[in-house]
Each structure stands twice: as structure tokens, then as C-alpha cells.
Amino acid sequence: MEFLNPAALFGLLALPVLLIPYLIRRKSQRMAFSSLLLFLESSEAASSKFWGRINLPPIFFLQLLLLALLIIALSEPVFSIHPTNIAVILDNSASMQALEDEKSRFTLAKERASALVSELGAGGKVDLFMTTPRLEKLHGAPLSPAEATRLIATQVPYDLAEPPVDYDNMISQLARQQKYERVYLITDHPARGQSAAARVITVGRPHANFALTALEIQRSSLANARLEALVEVANYSERDEKLKIILKGSGIELANRVIDVGKGKTTTVSFEGFADHPTYAAEIANRDALPLDNRRFAVAPGSRNLRVLGITPRPRDLESLKAIPGVQIDTVAPSEYDKAERSGYALEIYHFATPAALPANAALFILPPQSSSIVDLGAAINNVTISNWRDPHVLTRYINFNLFRPTFARPLKPQTAGDIILDSAGGPLAFATERQGVRYLTLGFDPLPYLGRDNLPMSVFTLNLLDWFFDSRGANNQATGEAIFLGKVQSGDRVILPGGKSLTITPGAAFFGGAFFQGIYQLNRGGKTELFARNLFDRGESDLQVSAPLPIGGNQNSPSASLLFSFWPYILMACIALLLLEWFLSPHMTARGRWHSPARVAQRS
Amino acid sequence: MLPNPFTPRFLSQLEALRLRTRKEFLGSHTGSYSSPRRGTSLEFADYRRYAPGDDLRYLDWGIYARTDKLYVKLFREEVDLFAYVFIDASASMGYPSRELKYLPATHVGLALSYVILANHDHVKLHLLQERSGTKATPFYRGRRRMSDCVNFAAAATPSGALQLAPALGDHLKKMRRPGKAILLSDFLMPASSYETGLNLLRAFNLDIAAIQILSRHEIDPRFPNGSLALIDSETEQEIKYKWNADARRDYQAKLAHHNAELRSFCHQGGIHYSLYVTDRDLSDFVFATLPAIGLFK
Numbered sequence: 001m002e003f004l005n006p007a008a009l010f011g012l013l014a015l016p017v018l019l020i021p022y023l024i025r026r027k028s029q030r031m032a033f034s035s036l037l038l039f040l041e042s043s044e045a046a047s048s049k050f051w052g053r054i055n056l057p058p059i060f061f062l063q064l065l066l067l068a069l070l071i072i073a074l075s076e077p078v079f080s081i082h083p084t085n086i087a088v089i090l091d092n093s094a095s096m097q098a099l100e101d102e103k104s105r106f107t108l109a110k111e112r113a114s115a116l117v118s119e120l121g122a123g124g125k126v127d128l129f130m131t132t133p134r135l136e137k138l139h140g141a142p143l144s145p146a147e148a149t150r151l152i153a154t155q156v157p158y159d160l161a162e163p164p165v166d167y168d169n170m171i172s173q174l175a176r177q178q179k180y181e182r183v184y185l186i187t188d189h190p191a192r193g194q195s196a197a198a199r200v201i202t203v204g205r206p207h208a209n210f211a212l213t214a215l216e217i218q219r220s221s222l223a224n225a226r227l228e229a230l231v232e233v234a235n236y237s238e239r240d241e242k243l244k245i246i247l248k249g250s251g252i253e254l255a256n257r258v259i260d261v262g263k264g265k266t267t268t269v270s271f272e273g274f275a276d277h278p279t280y281a282a283e284i285a286n287r288d289a290l291p292l293d294n295r296r297f298a299v300a301p302g303s304r305n306l307r308v309l310g311i312t313p314r315p316r317d318l319e320s321l322k323a324i325p326g327v328q329i330d331t332v333a334p335s336e337y338d339k340a341e342r343s344g345y346a347l348e349i350y351h352f353a354t355p356a357a358l359p360a361n362a363a364l365f366i367l368p369p370q371s372s373s374i375v376d377l378g379a380a381i382n383n384v385t386i387s388n389w390r391d392p393h394v395l396t397r398y399i400n401f402n403l404f405r406p407t408f409a410r411p412l413k414p415q416t417a418g419d420i421i422l423d424s425a426g427g428p429l430a431f432a433t434e435r436q437g438v439r440y441l442t443l444g445f446d447p448l449p450y451l452g453r454d455n456l457p458m459s460v461f462t463l464n465l466l467d468w469f470f471d472s473r474g475a476n477n478q479a480t481g482e483a484i485f486l487g488k489v490q491s492g493d494r495v496i497l498p499g500g501k502s503l504t505i506t507p508g509a510a511f512f513g514g515a516f517f518q519g520i521y522q523l524n525r526g527g528k529t530e531l532f533a534r535n536l537f538d539r540g541e542s543d544l545q546v547s548a549p550l551p552i553g554g555n556q557n558s559p560s561a562s563l564l565f566s567f568w569p570y571i572l573m574a575c576i577a578l579l580l581l582e583w584f585l586s587p588h589m590t591a592r593g594r595w596h597s598p599a600r601v602a603q604r605s
Numbered sequence: 606m607l608p609n610p611f612t613p614r615f616l617s618q619l620e621a622l623r624l625r626t627r628k629e630f631l632g633s634h635t636g637s638y639s640s641p642r643r644g645t646s647l648e649f650a651d652y653r654r655y656a657p658g659d660d661l662r663y664l665d666w667g668i669y670a671r672t673d674k675l676y677v678k679l680f681r682e683e684v685d686l687f688a689y690v691f692i693d694a695s696a697s698m699g700y701p702s703r704e705l706k707y708l709p710a711t712h713v714g715l716a717l718s719y720v721i722l723a724n725h726d727h728v729k730l731h732l733l734q735e736r737s738g739t740k741a742t743p744f745y746r747g748r749r750r751m752s753d754c755v756n757f758a759a760a761a762t763p764s765g766a767l768q769l770a771p772a773l774g775d776h777l778k779k780m781r782r783p784g785k786a787i788l789l790s791d792f793l794m795p796a797s798s799y800e801t802g803l804n805l806l807r808a809f810n811l812d813i814a815a816i817q818i819l820s821r822h823e824i825d826p827r828f829p830n831g832s833l834a835l836i837d838s839e840t841e842q843e844i845k846y847k848w849n850a851d852a853r854r855d856y857q858a859k860l861a862h863h864n865a866e867l868r869s870f871c872h873q874g875g876i877h878y879s880l881y882v883t884d885r886d887l888s889d890f891v892f893a894t895l896p897a898i899g900l901f902k
Contacts, residue, residue, distance in 0.1 A: 028832040028833055028834035028845055029829060029831065029832070029833055029834065030833075030834040030836060030843075031828055031833050031834065031835055031836065032700065032835075032836045032838050033700065033826070033835050033836065033837065033838065034696075034697035034698075034700035034706075034791065034793055034820075034823055034838050034839075035697050035791070035793035035794070035837060035838070035839065036835055036836075036837040036840075036842060036844055037793055037794065037795065037863075038793075038856055038859040038860055038863065039835055039844060039846055039856070040844065
């Protein structure tokens with residue numbers, strides 16, 4: 001026998017509550033009397049009886065039975081038939097790496113899965129699924145229990161967040177489509193409710209945990225070579241913690257700091273003035289339940305020189321940018337763009353020009369003559385006043401927009417998702433978007449030529465936009481699971497994973513999609529090496545105190561219901577019968593006027 | 606200021622009464638109670654042979670004429686009475702309230718005191734109370750001391766638990782003259798306790814009257830039916846009791862048995878006994894019941 005709603009059985013603990021009305025009803029009224037001499041004999045005889053003080057009537061035990069049966073009915077008891085064709089879904093998200101008494105949750109989940117599989121007979125059939133990066137079956141044909149056990153043993157958890165899935169619907173769909181008699185989901189989430197088709201097995205319990213939620217290595221600005229590291233630390237525990245944060249460069253400790261982080265709070269700590277290294281890592285020295293999120297990786301930001309390719313019919317305007325330290329600019333006419341070698345440029349500026357397709361490099365579009373996939377163009381306006389702007393934002397910082405007056409502009413009509421940075425009465429004038437990690441900015445006015453102090457608001461805006469593009473080059477905050485864009489791949493190019501495993505890249509592949517583990521990925525392409533950092537980027541995985549319960553049981557139209565025989569309706573009927581019995585057994589209730597029989601009411605009227 | 610029942614009419618009726626004693630006591634002054642001594646009252650007591658010096662007025666000339674011998678007549682001496690009124694002032698006398706039990710009890714005591722004072726006899730009031738020491742008045746004589754008696758009785762508030770015999774013993778230690786003892790109490794105590802107390806009074810050669818005072822609430826308790834936590838007013842002991850019509854009947858039977866035992870003990874010991882239920886008219890009790898038990902002449 002099983003219970004579909006076992007939580008209701010906790011109601012049995014409340015059965016003694018039934019005593020309360022009897023105790024209250026039987027609470028003696030205190031009366032003073034001159035002398036108890038004449039009462040003593042009979043009262044002593046009463047109190048010496050066992051249970052003499054409570055003296056429960058038989059109706060109490062009837063009510064107790066009634067209440068117990070009701071609670072059992074609420075817990076929905078069923079007789080189940082042992083299934084032979086099952087599916088096991090293993091949660092392999094990052095939080096499953098949390099330690100439970102020296103064993104990880106994932107290890108416990110594998111043990112539970114193996115136990116489930118071993119309970120099947122020799123003729124049993126098993127399908128194994130994993131939840132991340134997406135819910136997927138691990139094999140083709142159904143496995144025998146022995147094969148499934150072997151496959152389970154080889155699985156490892158990913159450093160990935162769990163995808164948002166409606167497990168209730170998904171499990172019932174699986175059961176319906178694949179004809180599974182039962183689907184087991186083994187996860188670290190608690191389940192709310194049960195259904196005939198789905199069984200959720202929860203491993204792990206809430207733990208205190210702290211995590212590094214961000215690591216950014218950046219230069220102070222385009223003109224400043226000084227490096228700074230920003231580390232964000234979160235404390236998911238019930239008490240304040242004193243944490244030691246270590247910053248490492250290429251595996252060597254560069255600096256450390258001990259900080260206090262309040263319970264449930266996030267704190268940022270910064271390190272400055274350290275040497276250049278190709279890779280950086282931040283670590284929390286303290287031990288906790290989930291070691292995975294105690295480390296975070298970053299690669300060094302790009303060089304302080306920004307190589308810019310300008311595509312313009314008016315090269316003199318673009319060459320004015322050379323006045324900015326660290327900016328190198330090459331210009332080509334729009335007609336020669338297709339012939340130009342564009343590799344090695346960090347930014348392409350299309351000045352009164354529009355490319356046929358979006359470039360692979362970050363790009364700035366200034367007054368594009370034609371509409372693109374990003375924006376459409378509106379009618380020209382003169383003497384523009386900025387009416388609204390994004391604040392705070394890198395592009396709008398330090399600018400006095402009362403003095404920011406482009407003489408000519410064409411409002412933009414965004415055609416894709418992105419941020420409107422500057423807005424005017426005629427329409428948006430600056431629109432930023434990002435596709436596959438590459439930033440694009442379209443301006444409806446011309447900030448060039450760069451005049452320095454002679455047009456200070458426009459010059460500050462120009463510096464801001466170069467900083468914005470400069471920031472994007474490091475790409476330090478890419479999450480695990482996000483693809484690594486490869487560019488032109490040649491035969492023999494390889495990707496080396498954080499664990500040291502080397503994979504050959506198929507020629508023609510646009511990206512590498514297997515970045516499921518946290519760490520530094522090394523791309524060896526054409527004799528050059530590029531580094532990419534990937535980090536777990538989901539606070540929900542790090543917060544081991546709160547785990548959202550999975551609602552299960554809402555979808556009842558699965559064929560597996562036939563495996564269960566529900567008898568709680570019969571218990572409910574027994575309760576009603578007992579209720580009627582109680583009605584007849586306690587006539588004093590009506591006599592006292594608490595309940596009135598219909599006959600008596602009629603008699604009164 | 607005399608309390609309510611003591612109207613001029615009631616007082617004048619009391620003045621017509623005289624206490625009756627079953628024993629003879631040695632008084633201090635001439636009074637109306639017989640003494641074991643020979644004296645000059647009108648009541649003949651005995652003869653004895655004439656001796657020179659005897660008053661010739663008491664020679665019985667009739668005997669001399671028949672026997673030719675001289676005999677003188679002897680008469681009883683009549684003396685005044687010393688009376689002690691013991692009032693139980695324990696907590697049980699305050700149930701259901703001081704006004705409904707203790708004050709009616711004092712009214713009985715004061716009525717008897719007035720009878721004594723009006724006959725120019727001596728009365729002394731004693732309060733029987735836990736930790737009160739020997740709280741008592743001096744001997745009062747004459748009607749005018751009635752207000753002192755009233756003040757003394759009315760000043761007390763029933764409280765504490767009472768052990769009858771030890772409390773009486775404390776008072777009796779200071780007693781010098783035998784006389785009449787009137788004990789006013791509810792006697793709601795074990796038989797052994799009141800027997801010891803009354804025997805102690807008898808040992809001091811006192812002529813005893815025991816008047817049991819009970820309130821209507823004690824004769825017929827009106828508790829709500831159901832489970833009760835009854836608290837003893839003196840000991841504060843608490844017991845559980847299931848009260849219903851059967852329990853009421855049982856209680857009344859036990860009370861009747863308890864009172865019968867007390868009455869029986871008093872009759873066997875030559876003690877005047879009467880029960881006064883406090884909702885009864887005082888004058889009816891004093892002028893009908895008390896004479897019937899022989900307390901008054």
C-alpha cells in the first residue's frame with residue numbers, strides 16, 4: 001500500500017487535539033465551601049480511579065476513529081502493482097554536486113536510481129534521462145536493468161543551472177507517449193503532491209552555503225592600464241560569515257582578503273594593482289556544502305589598444321578618433337569593404353555605411369543610409385533635444401544632456417530586442433543590442449569628428465561608447481552552457497576543456513556548444529591560443545537553503561493510473577457511516593439544543 | 606448602636622428571661638443562682654442542732670414543740686452567675702458570607718449576653734480563632750455594657766483554621782471562676798475534635814450549652830450540577846466532586862448524621878444543644894427553641 005499524499009499522515013499527530021474539547025468541557029468549576037469534611041470520602045474514591053479525572057465517554061473513541069479514518073482518506077492510500085517498464089530521470093544540475101555527509105547529492109541520486117532499477121525483474125525495461133543541459137534520453141533502445149545500472153554509474157553532474165521545465169506536464173507526457181508504467185524523477189527539489197504516473201525522490205536537505213557570484217577583471221578605462229578585479233560574494237546561510245577570498249593569477253596567489261558577509265547578503269570586494277596574467281581565478285578558502293561555486297574564473301581583458309576598422313565615405317571624421325590614446329584606426333571606403341581583411345579588429349565603425357550582413361566583430365553604425373535587420377530609419381530632424389536616456393549606463397555616464405545637441409539626426413525604429421539608450425521627441429537616437437555575445441550600437445546622429453574639449457558632451461559620449469565596446473571584449477562573465485564562438489575554423493584546431501581533455505573541432509563549425517563545466521577553455525586555432533572563461537551563473541543553484549518544490553499530480557490523465565487501486569473513497573464512506581452512528585449514539589446533543597432534528601424543529605414551529 | 610434584631614421590644618422580651626444552670630457555683634455577690642453554700646435565701650436547705658450563738662429567728666418552734674429539742678433551719682445561698690460565651694470565628698463561619706453566618710451567630714451570643722447582663726450577672730465573650738491568642742473581653746455586668754459586647758463581636762472577621770480543643774484550652778487556662786459556658790460554632794469538624802473540646806469545658810466544671818450555627822447554604826448547598834473543584838474555606842484543600850441530585854442527597858444525609866452524633870454526645874454529657882440555621886428568625890429561636898432545651902428558666 002502507498003499513499004499519494006503522504007504529508008496528510010502528519011495529521012495523525014494532531015489526534016490528541018481531540019482530547020481538548022473533552023478536557024475543557026470537563027474542567028471543574030471551582031467553588032469554595034465552609035468545610036469539606038462531609039465530601040472527603042466520596043471525592044477521594046473518584047480521584048483514585050485510573051483515568052478518573054478524564055473519564056472519557058465511548059463516543060470519544062468513536063470520534064477518534066472517525067478522525068483517524070478521515071486523515072488516512074486524505075492521504076489517498078492506494079494499492080499499487082509493481083511496474084516493469086519505467087523511466088528514471090536524473091537531475092544532473094550543479095546543485096546536485098552539493099555534499100551530503102561526504103557523498104554528493106548526485107552520488108546519492110545514482111544509488112537511489114540503481115536501487116530502483118535493481119528492484120525490477122529480469123524482464124524489466126528502463127529508460128534513463130538527464131535534466132541538463134536539456135531533458136534528454138541517454139540512449140536509444142530501452143535498457144535492461146543491468147545495462148541501466150552500468151550507464152547510471154558513468155554519469156556525472158554538469159556545472160549547469162537546471163532548465164525551467166514543467167516536470168508535472170513533462171512526466172505525464174513521457175508516460176503517455178512512451179507508455180511508461182512509472183516515471184521516477186530523482187532530484188534535490190522537494191515534491192508537492194504525488195500522482196499515479198510520477199514519483200519524485202528527493203535527495204539532500206537544506207544547507208548553508210556561500211558562493212562567488214561574479215568575478216570581473218577589467219581595466220579602469222580605455223586610457224588606464226591599471227587592472228582591477230571585482231569579486232561578488234553571496235552568503236546563503238542563516239548566520240553572518242567571515243570569508244577569506246583569494247585572487248589567483250595563472251594559479252599563483254596574487255592577493256587575499258577576509259570579509260564579513262551578512263546572512264542572506266551579497267558583498268563585493270575589489271582587488272587592484274596586480275600583475276597581468278592570462279587567466280585569473282577567485283576562490284573562497286572556507287569549506288561549505290557546494291565547493292563548485294566557491295571558485296570562479298576569468299581571462300585577462302584585451303590589450304588596452306583598440307583596433308578599429310572604419311568603413312566610411314568621410315575618412316577624416318573617423319581619423320579624428322586617433323586623438324584618443326590607445327585607439328588605432330584603419331579606414332576603408334564602403335565599396336572596398338568586402339575586400340578588406342577584418343580579422344584582428346575589435347570594432348568596426350560603419351560611418352554612413354551599412355553592411356550586407358551583421359559583422360562578426362562588434363560594430364558601431366553611425367547614421368546608416370539604409371535600414372538593417374537591427375533598425376529602420378525615420379525622417380530627418382534638425383536641432384535635436386535629448387528627452388530621455390538610460391541611467392545608469394556606461395554610455396550615458398558623465399554627460400550633461402542639456403548641452404548634448406546633435407545638429408542633425410534620423411530617429412531609429414528598433415526591429416529587434418535591445419536597449420534604447422537615448423531618446424528624443426522624434427524617436428530613439430541610440431539603440432544597443434547584443435547577439436551571441438557581440439555588441440552592436442546604432443546611432444541616429446553623428447558624434448564625429450572627435451573634437452575633444454571643443455564639444456565636451458559629444459566627446460564624453462564618444463569615449464563612453466569606446467569603453468562600452470572595450471568592456472565587451474573580455475567576455476569574462478559567460479555562463480556555463482553558453483557556446484564559444486569559433487570564427488573561421490581550420491583543420492586541426494582544438495578546444496581543450498577545463499579538465500584537460502582535448503577535442504578536435506570539426507571544420508566549418510561556427511561554435512563549440514559543450515562548455516558544460518566551469519573553468520578556462522582553451523581554443524587552439526591556427527597556431528594561436530584564445531582563452532575563454534565559463535562560470536556557473538545561477539544563484540538558484542547556489543542557494544541550498546531554499547529549494548522550490550515541484551508541483552506534481554496536477555495532470556491525472558495518464559494511463560498509469562490503472563496500476564493503482566484507490567480505496568480512499570471507501571474509507572470516506574466508512575467515515576460517513578461512523579458519523580451517522582455517532583448521531584444516533586449521542587441523543588444528548590440534540591436534547592441540549594446544539595443540534596435540532598427536523599422533527600423537533602417542525603414541532604416547535 | 607445595636608444590630609438590627611435588637612429592637613426595644615426584643616430587648617424587653619430578653620429581660621424577662623433568666624439562664625438556667627444545672628450546676629451550683631460559688632458566686633461573688635448575692636444573686637439569683639443557687640450556691641452550694643448555706644445562706645440567707647428563702648429556699649430551705651436543711652436543719653441542724655441549735656448551738657449557742659445561733660440566730661433565734663431561725664429556730665423551728667414546731668419541732669421544739671413536738672420533740673422538745675432545739676433545731677435551726679438552714680437556707681441556700683443565692684449568688685450571681687459568671688457566664689462565658691465562646692464564639693467560633695474561624696473561616697468556615699464566614700461562609701457563604703460574614704453577614705449570612707458569622708453575624709447571625711454573634712446575634713445569638715449577644716442575645717444570651719443581654720439576658721445575663723440584664724440579670725446583673727457577669728458575662729465574658731471569647732473569640733475562638735487561629736492565631737488570635739486569647740481574644741476575649743473582660744467580665745461585663747449591667748445592661749449598659751451591651752454596646753461593648755456588640756463592638757467586640759462585630760469587630761472580628763472570620764478567618765483561619767480552627768482546632769477547637771487547643772483554642773478552648775488557651776482561654777480556659779486563664780479562667781478562675783466556674784460558671785456557664787455557651788459555645789457557638791458550626792461544629793463542622795471531626796467528631797473527635799469537638800468531643801475533645803467539649804470534654805475540656807466539662808473538665809473545668811462549666812455548665813455547657815452548645816449552639817450549632819449553620820447557614821442555609823450548608824444545609825442545602827446549591828452547586829451547579831457537574832464536576833466541581835471544592836475548596837475548603839479553612840484549609841484551602843481542593844477536591845474534585847461530581848455534584849448532582851444524588852450527591853446532594855448524600856451530603857444532606859451525612860450532615861444529618863453528623864448533627865445527630867453531635868446532639869447525642871451533648872445529651873450524654875449533660876450539655877444543652879441546639880441548631881440555629883441562620884435564615885431563621887432570631888426571636889423565634891431565642892424565645893421558642895432555647896427555652897425548649899432548658900437553657901432558660
